[in-house]
Amino acid sequence: GLATAAAPSSVKIGLIPADGIxxxxxxxxxxxxxxxxxxxxxxxxxxxxxxxxxxxxxTALPQETLDILKNECNGALFGAVSSPSHKVAGYSSPIVAxxxxxxxxxxxxxxxxxxxxxxPNQRELDMLIIRENTECLYIKSExxxxxxxxxxxxxxxxxxxxxxxxxxxxxxxxxMALTRQKLREQKPLExxxxxxxPRVTIVHKSNVMSVTDGLxxxxxxxxxxxxxxxxxxxxxxxxxxDSMVYRxxxxxxxxxxxxxxxxxxxxxxxxxxxxxxSLGVVPSANVGDNFVVGEPVHGSAPDIAGKGIANPIAAxxxxxxxxxxxxxxxxxxxxxxxxxxxxxxxxxLTPDLGGKSTTTDVVNAVLKNL
Amino acid sequence: GLATAAAPSSVKIGLIPADGIxxxxxxxxxxxxxxxxxxxxxxxxxxxxxxxxxxxxxTALPQETLDILKNECNGALFGAVSSPSHKVAGYSSPIVAxxxxxxxxxxxxxxxxxxxxxxPNQRELDMLIIRENTECLYIKSExxxxxxxxxxxxxxxxxxxxxxxxxxxxxxxxxMALTRQKLREQKPLExxxxxxxPRVTIVHKSNVMSVTDGLxxxxxxxxxxxxxxxxxxxxxxxxxxDSMVYRxxxxxxxxxxxxxxxxxxxxxxxxxxxxxxSLGVVPSANVGDNFVVGEPVHGSAPDIAGKGIANPIAAxxxxxxxxxxxxxxxxxxxxxxxxxxxxxxxxxLTPDLGGKSTTTDVVNAVLKNL
Ligand SMILES: CC(C)[C@H](C(=O)O)[C@@H](O)C(=O)O
Ligand SMILES: CC(C)[C@H](C(=O)O)[C@@H](O)C(=O)O
Numbered sequence: 001g002l003a004t005a006a007a008p009s010s011v012k013i014g015l016i017p018a019d020g021i022x023x024x025x026x027x028x029x030x031x032x033x034x035x036x037x038x039x040x041x042x043x044x045x046x047x048x049x050x051x052x053x054x055x056x057x058x059t060a061l062p063q064e065t066l067d068i069l070k071n072e073c074n075g076a077l078f079g080a081v082s083s084p085s086h087k088v089a090g091y092s093s094p095i096v097a098x099x100x101x102x103x104x105x106x107x108x109x110x111x112x113x114x115x116x117x118x119x120p121n122q123r124e125l126d127m128l129i130i131r132e133n134t135e136c137l138y139i140k141s142e143x144x145x146x147x148x149x150x151x152x153x154x155x156x157x158x159x160x161x162x163x164x165x166x167x168x169x170x171x172x173x174x175x176m177a178l179t180r181q182k183l184r185e186q187k188p189l190e191x192x193x194x195x196x197x198p199r200v201t202i203v204h205k206s207n208v209m210s211v212t213d214g215l216x217x218x219x220x221x222x223x224x225x226x227x228x229x230x231x232x233x234x235x236x237x238x239x240x241x242d243s244m245v246y247r248x249x250x251x252x253x254x255x256x257x258x259x260x261x262x263x264x265x266x267x268x269x270x271x272x273x274x275x276x277x278s279l280g281v282v283p284s285a286n287v288g289d290n291f292v293v294g295e296p297v298h299g300s301a302p303d304i305a306g307k308g309i310a311n312p313i314a315a316x317x318x319x320x321x322x323x324x325x326x327x328x329x330x331x332x333x334x335x336x337x338x339x340x341x342x343x344x345x346x347x348x349l350t351p352d353l354g355g356k357s358t359t360t361d362v363v364n365a366v367l368k369n370l
Numbered sequence: 371g372l373a374t375a376a377a378p379s380s381v382k383i384g385l386i387p388a389d390g391i392x393x394x395x396x397x398x399x400x401x402x403x404x405x406x407x408x409x410x411x412x413x414x415x416x417x418x419x420x421x422x423x424x425x426x427x428x429t430a431l432p433q434e435t436l437d438i439l440k441n442e443c444n445g446a447l448f449g450a451v452s453s454p455s456h457k458v459a460g461y462s463s464p465i466v467a468x469x470x471x472x473x474x475x476x477x478x479x480x481x482x483x484x485x486x487x488x489x490p491n492q493r494e495l496d497m498l499i500i501r502e503n504t505e506c507l508y509i510k511s512e513x514x515x516x517x518x519x520x521x522x523x524x525x526x527x528x529x530x531x532x533x534x535x536x537x538x539x540x541x542x543x544x545x546m547a548l549t550r551q552k553l554r555e556q557k558p559l560e561x562x563x564x565x566x567x568p569r570v571t572i573v574h575k576s577n578v579m580s581v582t583d584g585l586x587x588x589x590x591x592x593x594x595x596x597x598x599x600x601x602x603x604x605x606x607x608x609x610x611x612d613s614m615v616y617r618x619x620x621x622x623x624x625x626x627x628x629x630x631x632x633x634x635x636x637x638x639x640x641x642x643x644x645x646x647x648s649l650g651v652v653p654s655a656n657v658g659d660n661f662v663v664g665e666p667v668h669g670s671a672p673d674i675a676g677k678g679i680a681n682p683i684a685a686x687x688x689x690x691x692x693x694x695x696x697x698x699x700x701x702x703x704x705x706x707x708x709x710x711x712x713x714x715x716x717x718x719l720t721p722d723l724g725g726k727s728t729t730t731d732v733v734n735a736v737l738k739n740l
Contacts, residue, residue: 153532155530156528156529158527162523162524205636209527210512211526212525214457264637271612
């Protein structure tokens with residue numbers, strides 16, 4: 001996870017573009033990584049997965065990809081995966097499987113605004129969403145039966161919330177709150193967006209799911225309560241998921257670190273992306289104790305795939321997160337700063353941000369600022 | 371539901387203020403109903419429920435309230451319920467129970483902007499969210515066990531999606547799309563916000579929950595497919611719940627009727643409320659075939675309860691929805707117009723909308739416009 005060991009000076013990264021614009025933004029992110037000076041020595045390996053790969057081969061996440069990731073790589077970058085428009089027998093999302101198989105238990109999703117003439121009405125915010133990444137309804141334990149009396153279908157899904165998984169997501173949230181605080185302290189006061197105590201907001205719906213979300217909430221609360229010294233400087237608050245979405249849009253500046261069960265985290269992070277211009281700029285890292293997979297939050301965008309106009313920023317920032325979680329924080333910060341500079345200038349923008357630039361234009365602009 | 375029978379000329383309404391500001395906004399809505407000329411003859415009965423009532427009596431929704439609703443009333447208005455800040459043994463939300471016990475299977479939540487000098491940057495939108503109201507994770511079938519190996523807790527919740535409930539929610543959505551179209555046609559073209567075909571957007575997450583959300587999606591789609599003539603003029607589209615929240619904030623004007631399983635509907639409707647100024651203006655109706663309960667979307671707001679400054683607009687509009695679903699559409703439209711006029715003028719506003727007016731001020735302003 002948040003590499004406390006020395007950062008490896010040579011890293012091998014699995015590249016899994018998967019579907020649609022994943023094939024455009026992952027190579028873009030690679031180019032930026034390769035252009036880092038005094039970063040680690042990079043090696044890359046291209047790996048298969050995705051819905052298109054499933055259509056060709058009958059499997060969405062081949063064992064070979066998993067083996068190479070596990071045996072040879074320090075981390076990976078995943079592009080995006082297309083969702084079939086109708087039910088397809090045997091198909092199951094490879095990114096959900098990857099998270100589970102590599103035990104990538106926290107999905108770390110920073111969403112921050114950048115002041116730019118291109119977004120004159122942009123709300124200011126700087127939040128980090130920690131999404132539990134292995135359970136909840138994502139365990140995909142489902143079945144359907146036919147009611148013998150009515151002949152109608154009845155479907156069931158299991159939602160699983162464990163103390164084990166809730167705790168490690170909570171620990172990640174409180175630790176990231178401290179890490180963010182440390183990074184902020186390196187900036188002059190007037191350049192800090194968040195000026196209060198670090199804060200963790202726990203999202204749940206325990207007014208309805210008193211047992212599952214009750215366990216989630218109490219377990220995350222206990223992380224602070226049982227480490228009161230370590231986390232004494234971190235404030236803790238709670239928010240019901242429906243109010244969370246409401247408040248996020250009314251006062252996004254009120255959030256620092258937000259920690260949520262899997263499905264709520266999925267919804268909240270897409271919502272937060274709407275506040276910073278485009279899904280095309282929001283990165284994530286799927287983080288486990290032994291592996292990290294960077295992944296843009298956006299999807300495969302079949303409508304613009306192949307046109308060379310996909311926004312590479314989410315993928316580039318995801319590559320930064322990958323480096324950060326491998327311990328190469330200074331290189332990651334360089335990448336973030338270069339991206340922020342391009343956005344702040346507001347001239348080289350892909351169409352999702354109202355511009356006319358191409359993926360390559362944005363990559364070149366980032367390289368110029370690196 | 372959408373009373374096809376003649377509207378009753380005399381109606382008895384159960385008033386269930388429940389907790390917090392519910393006790394202020396429900397009397398406000400009653401005042402407006404009583405001031406309608408040429409509406410039905412009203413009778414009101416005050417009924418108990420809520421978290422405070424639970425604290426006094428050990429029950430959150432007394433049988434007497436249910437009996438009076440079922441045996442004497444044509445409909446009801448529910449205020450708001452406080453959520454305990456810690457787990458309270460034996461407590462369970464009375465509004466969730468009411469929906470289930472009276473089989474109020476669709477939660478109808480219109481969210482529309484009103485042009486007003488008070489909201490200069492307000493996005494224009496006019497959507498109607500239909501939230502399935504009886505199942506999904508709201509069946510509250512949960513349990514917790516202890517893993518014998520680790521001693522750690524593992525909690526489970528069942529998510530139930532039936533063809534039966536999905537179909538009736540879908541039918542409600544397509545019917546409401548036609549009803550809205552008819553009401554629009556009574557307005558001059560330039561006063562219509564929505565100028566395209568009526569549209570139903572189906573929200574789901576079948577890329578992960580292929581069985582439960584798969585059943586939901588296919589069942590709602592089948593409503594149109596199996597009634598192709600009746601609904602030929604209604605467009606149908608789909609949206610994954612995470613993208614839905616994103617798109618709703620990026621282009622809220624793109625939605626007409628939105629139909630969602632229970633939990634997604636809960637989250638989306640709070641999110642939509644953020645786009646129209648305040649949760650304090652968003653109404654809902656819990657609709658069944660034989661009963662309707664109007665209910666503001668907001669909560670009990672303990673921070674402002676008792677101060678006389680709660681926004682009564684959501685409750686007044688909910689009373690309008692109640693009338694509409696009892697067949698008194700013209701009276702409902704009068705109420706909506708009066709509320710819209712107050713908002714459009716933008717002078718008498720409660721603090722949640724940036725004003726300094728009281729609940730009573732707003733009620734009086736609405737009465738003046740009635
Ligand atoms: C593609 C889909 C399965 C995935 C998810 O729901 O986790 C995506 O929305 C994400 O946020 O990474
Ligand atoms: C109070 C709570 C149980 C309820 C819900 O989740 O349905 C509320 O949020 C609502 O939207 O009516």
